Each structure stands twice: as structure tokens, then as C-alpha cells.
Amino acid sequence: MAVQSEHHKNDQHKNERLKMKVSSSATSRKNPKRNQLGQANLHLDRPATIEDFLAEQHQQDLLRFITCGSVDDGKSTLIGRLLWEAQQLFDDQLAALQNESKKYGTQGQEIDFALLVDGLSAEREQGITIDVAYRFFATSKRKFIVADTPGHEQYTRNMVTGASTADVAVLLVDARAGLLTQTRRHAYLASLVGIRHVVLAINKMDLVGFVAQTYASICQAFEYFAKPLGFASITPIPLSALKGDNITQRSSNMPWYNGPTLIGYLETVETTETVDGTHTTATLSTHSTETIGGMNTIETLSSHATRHANANATTERNTAYPMVFPVQWVNRPDANFRGFSGTVAQGTIAVGDTIRVTASGQTANVAEIITMDGQLNNATTGQAVTLKLDREIDASRGDVISLAQAPLEMTDQFEATVVWLHADAGLPGRHYDLKLATQWARASITQIKHRININTLAHEAATQMQLNDIAVCTIATSKPIVFDRYTHCKTLGSFILVDRFTHATMGAGMITHSMRRAQNVHKQSLTVTQVDRERLNGHKGKVVWITGLSGSGKSTLANALEITLHEQGLRTYILDGDNVRHGLNKDLGFTDADRVENIRRIAEVAKLMIDAGMIVMTAFISPFRQEREMARELIGPENFIEVYVDTSLEVCEQRDVKGLYKKARAGSIPNMTGINSPYEAPEKPDYVVSGLAESIEESVTTLSRLFTDQ
DSSP states (O other), X not given: OHHHHHHHHHHHHHHHHHHHHXXXXXXXXXXXXXXXXXXXXXXXXXXXXXXXXHHHHHHSOEEEEEEEESTTSSHHHHHHHHHHHTTOOOXXXXXXXXXXXXXXXXXTTSOOGGGGTXXXXXXXXXXXXXSOEEEEEEOSSOEEEEEEOOOSGGGHHHHHXXXXXXXXXXXXXXXTTOSOHHHHHHHHHHHHTTOOEEEEXXXXXXXXXXXXXHHHHHHHXXXXXXXXXXXXXXXXXXXXXXXXXXXXXXXXXXXXXXXXXXXXXXXXXXXXXXXXXXXXXXXXXXXXXXXXXXXXXXXXXXXXXXXXXXXXXXHHHHHHSXXXXXXXXXXXXXXXXOEEEEXXXXXXXXXXXXXXXXXXXXEEEEEEEEETTEEESEEETTOEEEEEESXXXXXXXXXXXXXXXXXXXXXXXXXXXXXEOSSXXXXXXXXXXXXXXXXEEEEEEEEEEEEEOTTTOOEEOOSSBOTTOEEEEEEEEEEEEEEOOTTTOHHHHEEEEEOTTTOOEEEEEEEEEEOHHXXXXXXXXXXXXXXXXXXXXXXXXXXXXXXXXXXXXXXXXXHHHHHHHHHTTOOEEEEEHHHHTTTTTTTOOSSHHHHHHHHHHHHHXXXXXXXXXXXXXXXXXXXXXXXXXXXXHHHOGGGEEEEEXXXXXXXXHHHOTTSHHHHHHTTSOTTOBTTTBOOOOOSSOSEEEETTTSOHHHHHHHHHHHHHTO
């Protein structure tokens, strides 16, 4: 009872604040005041009562947009100005902003609007945006959610996060600097995640004297750059976020500009939600084309033909795109109820529909569709529901449900455009965890087809991906997963790659298509199995993975162990690092990417050899922990013995049998493990051989017992 009373008090308090806000807006409308910047506040047609205000909010549609661009182009200032002009600040917030502007502000004695969205202490101290900041505001015509995204290259991952749910991108350009690399990168990323309408907000026009030619030259440069990106419209607007020019009212400082104000554009952009949860965007009005200095600076945003095409595309998508329901949770509150909870990612599902679990092919009929507010006859895109079926089926988190008459596809190889989001390089052959919808699978980049030069959009050769690189890659997964093209379904067409040890997000990708070989290559079942071959050999197949620095004694140990096992009548083989590079891996060098591929190939060969029932000893430096773990998982933990030859770098350099350390110290070898390339020692090896304290004979005796005792 006390809790209910407290909630009631809180609700009363919120309503009082809303009433104060509505009342304040009404007063402002009657008695317009001028602010410290000398500009009149935006006179919004606010309702007179809280009931009218809530009714108006309920009827309005919602536009999501982002501000993006290079660092210090004024993104946070622009959003702060919008919030202020839209009268979304209470008196206490405005007072706090004035005080913080004096402490952290970068605008002298004037209000620093950027502080309204830069909330982290590090952001205020450095005067930059680090994390994505979401803000809600509304006018009498529309509600908005704006994402303020960081401009620094190292925080590009946060920009991708903000852009992934946006309908429109407001791309800011500093009029003094023009288009920068990060400006182009953000424009490309906006196109990549499916944003089709861009406002080219040419900011800080006050600092270039409101010169039309500056505006026109930037428009021309961006129009040339953006031609291949496929934007449906680009709307250039010259403005000053700090001074308020062309934000909500047309600027008297730029009489040569006859296009829309920023808020005017945002209020009139019409978004139509499609079946897959994305939005097609058009405008309610067509702006005339203006020419400045012979250059086309304001493009036609839409036409009747464009709107008609968008309508047709939406109709086609609703009929052609299947229902997608990723299972998030099996809802089992008691023994009498079992349902599958999740959000409808695309399409519509109704009671009585026959559904299909994509991976297993099981089917059932929908008996009930349940929500927090009761039961529904049908559910559509974006609705969180629980499906109760008419029969028990085996499904769990990670399964994807579709309509039986519109099944989804599965693949284990596909092509995707990948944005690399981590300082550690992305290497072909290295294994990551891939998350797509609620599905998880082990995955690797099998090939980097090309990297995209963000300045010219040219395709460049690449062997690895660095932070902020954008590349077209082929991806292979450890098992088939449900997928779709990103342009068809964002939920099934987008994924992230996660480091298997640190769990950091390494990259984000958008699927373009499945690889044909994924459908054309099938595993052939064989009559004679590994068990049969092991029975014939008289022992189990094993892999002894010997790792350590060059000169630590790996090959010596492997050779001595094979002699002992061979004398005992066991079938053995050694895969030695140097010997393999004379044939199978002759094409590989010693870069990180080549080392990863080297170990991947060896692991695959070792797997084939234990399938033949043999004992395989591998003597490779194998410097990276991830690749050794990949080999363990590929071969199977029960068949994998990791042996670490623990010999210090100093001892290895003293031995230097091959003279490699001397060459590396002289600078002749650029990628020598232990000198100028890292070695990651095993954390939990199955067996450790001391390179000094323990003799080879002692180590061989211990290891050989692992096979003679089985």
C-alpha cells in the first residue's frame, strides 16, 4: 500500500511538471522573449492542458535521426540548440546549463549547448563526444529521437550503433574545413546501414562570413563523392548551430538560400514503416532547385513518381518478405504452459498460422499470441509476444521461427561488408564468435576480397583489417545459420563478430548474399569410420600440439617422441613447421595473417590424420592463443594434447641454431617471434616441458605413457 501511495505521489509530481511545462509554453507563446543569443524562441503551438498535450503526443509519429560527421563539426551543439529552441528544457535544466557553460563551456560567456548531450565527465573535460547520446524532443508536428554520435575515428563503432536504427542522417560539415576523411566515412556508413536520406548540414557559416560560394563548393564536392552511395535524397542546409541560423527560422544572414530550415525539413519528412521494421522516407513537399555560382545546391527531395515507387516497394515488401521470429526465451512458468517469447522482426503472424522452426523443420500451429496486455489475434513487426503452440516442439533460444509456407534460408558461408571496430587486426582464418539475431556460431573470415578506400571509394587489396576499415569479406560459420540479405531483413542480415577470449566486439557486418558453394558442397558419409581405423591400428588417434619459441626444442621433442612410439608399434606422423612450408604452406610468409592461415591449414590436416586413426605430432611456434584454441576445438578436446616447451628467449637466442635471432636483431627479419612479433604462452597447457631443467628422455617417457596406458 505504501509503495502504491509513493508511486501515486511520483505520478502527481510528473503531471505537475508537465502542466508547468505546458503552461510555460503557453506563456511563451503570448509573450515571446529573446534569449541571450538575441534570437526569439521558437513559438510552438502547444496545447493548453496536460490532457490535450498527451493526446497530441499519442497521435504524432516518431522520426529517428542521427547527427554525424567529423570531430568538432558541431554535432552536440546542434542537438543542444534544437532542444533549446523546441522548449524542451525546464528552468532548473537551463540554470544548470548556464552554470556548467561557465565551468566546462568552450564558447566564452555564451551558453555551450553541447553540454546538454555531452554528459560524461571525460566528454566535458575534453570537449568531445565519446558515447552515443540519445535525446527525445517534440514539436507540435512530430516526435523525435536524435542520436548524437561521436566524430573521432576511434569511436566509429558508436556511430554505427546510432545509425543502425535511424531514418535520416544529419551529416555536419565545418564550413571552414570542408569534407574530411571522417565525414566521408560517416556518409558511407550511413549508406551501408540503410539510411537513404541525408541532410548535409554545412555548419559554422558565421565563421566564414555566410559566403554562398563556400557553401556551394562543399555541396558540389559532396554530391560528387556521394553519387555511388545510392542516397534517395541529399538536402544541403547552410546553418550556424551556435547562433541559430536556419535551425528553426530562416536566417537573415543568408538571403541567397531559399531551402528549408533544419526543423522544417525534419517536421515534413514522411517515414513509412515497412514490414521488416525499416523505414522508407519521402517528404511532404518538393523544394525547388536553387543554383549558386552555376552549381546545383539543393536537390529535389522527392517527387510524385518517387513516392509512388516507394509505395509500390512497400507493398511488394509486405507480400514478398517472410515472417521472422527469433526465439529469445522459452517461457515455462509452470508445468501447464510452454511458450516461445521474442519480438516479431519482420512480417505478421496470426492465431491459426502454421509455423516452422527453420533449423529442425518441425511445424505446429499457433494456438495463442500472448502479451503483457492480454491476447492478440495477430502480431506484426516490432511487437514483443509469446507464441503458444498447439503441440510440443523442440525449440530454444537461437532458433528462428517462420511461417511454414514461407520458409527461411540457412547457410554456413556468405559474403558481407564488414566494419572493423577494434584495434586488434582482423585476420583471415582466425576464429570469432558470430552473433546474428539470437543465434551464436563460431566463425572465421575466409577471405578479404577488398578494402574500401573511404576517400575515393576505390577497392584496394588487403590481407587484414585494421580499426575503422570497411571491407567486403567472405565468412564461414561452424554450423548453418538462418540468414537473409541485409537489404531484405536487417535482423537476419546483420551480425557482429566477438573475440572469443575478451568478449569484445571486433566487427559488425551486413550480409550481401550466400555463397553458392554453401548450397553445392555436401558432406559425404563414409562407411569406414575413425573408430574402425583406430580398431585396426590398435590405438586411438591423437594430436600432440607442441608449441614454443623458435629454438626451444619443439622439433627435437617431436622427433624423439615419434621414435619411441614407432618402436612400440604405434602409427605416427610429424607435421613440422619448416617441412610444411616447403610444400603445403609454401605460399605463406610470416605476417600475423599468414601465421594464422598457417595454423589453420595444419589443424585441418591434423584432423584428417587423426580421422585415419594416427597419432600426429605438430611442431610449430603457433604464437597466437586463439589459433591454438581453434585447433583444439576443431580436432576435439578429447583428442588434443597441448605441450608447451617452456624455454626462455635468452636461452633460445643463445642456441640460435638457424641464425634467425641474429638476423632479427640486425633487422633482416621483420616478423621474428619473440623479437618483433609476439608469442602468447599457453595459459593452461596439458603438459609443460622445461627447456633446461628437464631432459628430452624424461619428457618422452612421460608423454609416451599417455598412449601406452590407453
